[in-house]
Amino acid sequence: MSAPLLDDLNESQKEAVVWGKSPLLILAGAGSGKTRILTRRIAYLIAQGTPSFHILGVTFTNKAAQEMKSRITRLTSCDVWVSTFHSTCLRILRQDGLQIELDRQFSIYDEHDQLILLKECMKDLNLNEKQLHPKGVKERIQRAKDYLISAYQYAEKADDYFDEMVGKVYKLYEDKMKRLIACDFGDLIMKTVFLLDRCPAVLESWQNRFRHILIDEYQDTNHAQYRFVKLLASREQQITVVGDPDQSIYAWRGADIKNILNFEQDYPDCGIIKMEQNYRSTETILDAANEVIRHNRTRKPKMLWTEQKGGEKIRVFEARDEKEEAMYVVEQIRQALTQGRSLADQVIFYRVHAQSRILEDCLRRFNIPYKIVGGVRFYDRKEIKDLIAYLKVIAAPHDEISLKRILNVPARGIGKKALETLEAYAQTHQILLYAVLSQAAKINDLSPQAKKSIAAFHLLLTRWRKDFSGLAVTEMLHQVLEKTGYLEELEHERTIESQARIENIEEFFSVVEDFQSSYNGAPEEMLRGFLESISLVTDLDQWNQGTNVLTMMTLHTAKGLEFPYVYMVGLEEGIFPNVKALTDDVNELEEERRLCYVGVTRAKERLFLSYARERLLYGSRQFNLPSRFLTEIPAELLHFERLGSGDFASKSVDETLLDDDLLIEFEE
Secondary structure, three states: OOOOOOOOHHHHHHHHOOOOOOEEEEEEOOOOOHHHHHHHHHHHHOOOOOOHHHHEEEOHHHHHHHHHHHHHHHHHHHOOEEEEHHHHHHHHHHHHHHHHOOOOOEEOOOOOHHHHHHHHHHHHHHOOOOOOOOOHHHHHHHHHHHEEEEEEEHHHEEEEEHHHHHHHHHHHHHHHHHHHEEEEEEHHHHHHHHHHHOOOHHHHHHHOOOOOOEEHHHHHHHHHHHHHHHHHHOOOOOOOHHHHHHHHHOHHHHHOOHHHHOOHHHHOOOOEEEEEEEOOOHHHHHHHHHHHHHOOOOOOOOEEEEEOOOOEEEEEEEOHHHHHHHHHHHHHHHHHHOOOOOOHHHHEEEEOOOHHHHHHHHHHHOOOOEEEEEEEEEHHHHHHHHHHHHHHHOOOOOOOOHHHHHOOOOOOOHHHHHHHHHHHHHHHOOOHHHHOOOOHHHOOOHHHHHHHHHOOOOOOHHHHHHHHHHHHHHHHHHOOOHHHOOHHHHHHOOHHHHHHHHHHHHHHHHHHHHHHHHHHOOOOHHHHHHHHHHHHOOOOOOOOOOOEEEOOOOOOOHHOEEEEEEEEEEEEOEEOOOHHOOOHHHHHHHHHHHHHHHOOOEHHHHHHHEEEEEEEOEEEEEEEEEEEHHHOOOOEEEEEEEOOOOEEEEOOOOOOOOOOOOOOOOOO
8 A cells, every 4th residue: 555545644534545345434524534535545446456447436516526536536547437426327327328218318407497398387287377386396396306206106195285286297397308308407316216226237237337436425415316326336335435414404405314324224234434533623613513513313423523722712792683793793804804814714604695684784884895605695686686676666767777677577478579669669759668668558569468567567666656755665665575476476486595585585674674763864765765875785896806805605505614713693593593493393403403513613713603682684673592502512612792881892601501591691
């Protein structure tokens, strides 16, 4: 064995790299170097005489796959099949799909293509999109394929109207996909499992090809991916999986933690190696993470440790409200800058995207450039821009950019061709586009349906323009959402994305109420004043788009990343853990705790946690208890702070956490 493959590894890493022929489960804790172990193990197998042709490496992202391939090539000068689940299954289907009557030249439909075809299916079935939203149908079908549930099986198990209708669409969708010789992403894995399960000769040929299988992030596999791996590994049993049950945070998109927890049942002769040495965080941060995750029952026990002894205490800030919390975080960021830290060294984590709004406002106020990963800026989100456009047209009908944005949002039968006709008429007669709306009935090139829709839309705008000076902005927003059916359409989608959009709209009411509470101008100018304040907030041209910007993201986006300074905000019951986890379903709460564990273990040097006694979120004032996750961290690891007499007053305490009532007390 060449020394470079082993000489910089610790004992558990070396054991994993040189493991023998039985199956192996590597429980790789956060920051323990799992990618290094996977690549070194593959290099070791090749050095021991295994042809690279017989090795399969599978991970979840193309970026991770490319990184692994490049490392292996540097170590061995060999080309190894390392790719994502979808890419692997695509290659198998291209080669052997004919065995299940799948043409090798099948097309791959992305989510946009899927949605178009699903809408066509719904039209054929005379289903109303307002009652059965295509995006909700698409998500149900995707989840069904994750669980290898066919259209016929789905229809048989349907127990309510929604699922019955989804079942009908699913059947027709599959018929059309077959006729179009197409597969969606779910098909790539589902059809491969079907192929291997039904065609023994094909399965045997791929088992001959892949004698050694190595899977990354095994805790994130869904049922279809699990079955695919199980079929391939069933003969040789030469399988190595790397993962961490404590970082399983994607159940909402089909990931099944049982796949990694039950690995020993699937492979009774397997070995288990725990990689617990962390190369990222301080001892204080790891001790906190260990104590939090210890409260989960559904896990495989392990304790992260480091040679980096000690470390700064974790700062816990109690804010009066969300504004004070944002001010605290921004002040800590500014202090870090004076101490030589860059913005790129720091990150803000929150549980839901709607929390970013108040933080963005504060960052803008202090001219701190930032970027949002895994999302867009609050005021740049489609639903927020749509609502602002409505308000702008009500206040200023000459704003044609805003008018064109909302003309067919939500869809009301005023399509691209109708808009072009309206614009041509406005140009010919030298009048505003808004004025054309009132004359639509006499424009011959418009269809009767378009004329009717334009007239109804114009009537709405006319009424709102008449009333806006006498209404609060919040009331105007309520009317827009109700009369246009905007909110109703989102509610009918029944998707995770639509729920996030609804939450953002509710948070927009917080923005408006915040403005109204401090507004002291003339009532008839309130709407224009609000829009003026928004236009100042949304002017992003001044911000530096370079690499030295502050990063903001949800905790679900955080896995795999690390930062010297981490700020986790909103640690309150009902926010984090999320309100959906405060039920009798212990699995929901344990996933939230794993999410907290992931957030804590992103921090290398400093960790800041914060909560507010009251918070304006989703348009209402909330009074939440501090998060139970705070009570699970030993008090000796924490340093408590709160605002006092114009500055941030610090209070260190010996005993602060009361598990019985989830309160945090401050020593006077």
